[in-house]
Amino acid sequence: MNKLLYRAIPFIIFFAMALLLWRGLNSDPTVLPSALINKPVPVFKVPRLDDSQAYFSHEDLSGEISLVNVWASWCLPCRDEHATLMSIARTTRIPIYGLNYKDNWQDARDWLNRYGDPYVSSGFDEDGRIAIDWGFYGVPETFLIDQAGIVRYKHAGILTPQIWRAQFLPLINEMTTA
Amino acid sequence: MKYLFTLLFYGLTINFVYAIPVDRYQFDDPQAQAEFYQLLKELRCLVCQNQDLSDSNASLAEDLRQEVYALIQQGYSKAEVLRYVTDRYGDFILFKPPLQVSTYALWFTPFALLLLATGLLLYRIKRRTILLDN
Numbered sequence: 001m002n003k004l005l006y007r008a009i010p011f012i013i014f015f016a017m018a019l020l021l022w023r024g025l026n027s028d029p030t031v032l033p034s035a036l037i038n039k040p041v042p043v044f045k046v047p048r049l050d051d052s053q054a055y056f057s058h059e060d061l062s063g064e065i066s067l068v069n070v071w072a073s074w075c076l077p078c079r080d081e082h083a084t085l086m087s088i089a090r091t092t093r094i095p096i097y098g099l100n101y102k103d104n105w106q107d108a109r110d111w112l113n114r115y116g117d118p119y120v121s122s123g124f125d126e127d128g129r130i131a132i133d134w135g136f137y138g139v140p141e142t143f144l145i146d147q148a149g150i151v152r153y154k155h156a157g158i159l160t161p162q163i164w165r166a167q168f169l170p171l172i173n174e175m176t177t178a
Numbered sequence: 179m180k181y182l183f184t185l186l187f188y189g190l191t192i193n194f195v196y197a198i199p200v201d202r203y204q205f206d207d208p209q210a211q212a213e214f215y216q217l218l219k220e221l222r223c224l225v226c227q228n229q230d231l232s233d234s235n236a237s238l239a240e241d242l243r244q245e246v247y248a249l250i251q252q253g254y255s256k257a258e259v260l261r262y263v264t265d266r267y268g269d270f271i272l273f274k275p276p277l278q279v280s281t282y283a284l285w286f287t288p289f290a291l292l293l294l295a296t297g298l299l300l301y302r303i304k305r306r307t308i309l310l311d312n
Contacts, residue, residue, distance in 0.1 A: 032224065032267065032268060032270055033268060034268070035264065035265060035266055035267055035268035036266070042266075102237070127241075128237075128238075128241050129241075129245075132241060132242070132245060132266060133266060134266070135266040135267045135268070137224035137225060137238055137267070138224075138225060138238075
C-alpha cells in the first residue's frame with residue numbers, strides 16, 4: 001500500500017498543479033482590482049460639463065450612495081453601457097456622476113444630447129489627471145461609493161445588467177440595511 | 179568567421195534602448211534623471227500590460243510618464259513615487275512584486291521546488307548506488 005502511495009505522488013502533484021493552473025486560465029489577468037477599495041474617494045475638483053462655472057468634487061460624493069462613471073464621447077464601449085446607465089438613473093434613486101475623460105467639451109455635450117444624459121452632472125477631466133488618482137486605466141469604468149464617501153467597488157469595462165445585479169446590488173443592499 | 183558571428187549576435191541582442199527620445203524630459207539633477215528612467219523601467223503599462231512605461235505608446239503610459247516626471251521634479255524619492263502609483267493602481271503596476279507574506283509563495287516556490295527535486299534526485303542516486311554495490 002505504501003509503495004502505491006509513493007508512486008502516486010507525481011500524479012497528485014500533477015493534479016494539484018493542473019487545478020491551480022486551470023483556475024488561472026479562467027481568470028482574466030488584464031483586469032485590475034481597484035487599489036481604492038475601502039478607501040475614501042480621492043480629493044479632486046473638476047469643472048462641470050453642464051455648467052463650466054460650477055465644480056464636481058469629492059465633496060459631492062458623500063452623504064448618499066452614488067456611482068461614478070468614467071466615460072468619453074470617443075469611447076465606443078461607453079455607448080454599449082449607456083442603456084444600462086439610463087435604466088439605473090430611471091429606476092433607482094442612486095445618483096450617477098460622470099467623469100468625462102480626455103474629451104472635447106463640445107463633443108461630450110453633443111454626445112449627451114444625442115444619446116441621453118444619465119448623469120446628475122459630469123466632471124470634465126480634460127487631461128486625464130484626475131482619472132489617474134482614481135486608478136483608472138481604460139474607459140469605461142464605474143465606481144460604487146457609499147454614504148461615507150468610501151469606494152466600495154470598481155467595475156472596469158462595460159456595465160451590464162448582469163454585473164449590476166450580481167456585483168453592485170448586493171453591496172448596495174448591504175449599505176442600505178446596515 | 180565564428181568571431182564575426184558572435185559579434186553580430188551580441189550586437190543584435192544586447193541593447194539599452196529607450197523608446198522615448200532622451201531629450202524629452204529635462205533634468206537639472208543627474209541623480210533625478212537616473213531615478214526617473216529606472217522608474218519607467220520598473221512600472222508596468224496598464225494598457226499593454228507586458229510593456230513598461232518607457233516602451234509603451236499607450237496614451238495612459240504617456241500620462242503616467244508625465245506624472246512620474248512631475249513627481250520627480252517635485253522632489254519625490256524613488257520609493258515615494260512607487261508608493262504614489264501603488265496607492266492608485268495597486269501592486270500590479272510594479273514589475274517586481276513586493277516581498278511580503280502574501281507573495282512569499284510566488285518568490286520562493288521556484289527555489290523550493292528546485293531544492294525538492296534536487297534532493298529527490300540525490301536520494302534516488304544514492305539508493306541506486308547502494309543497490310549496485312550489493
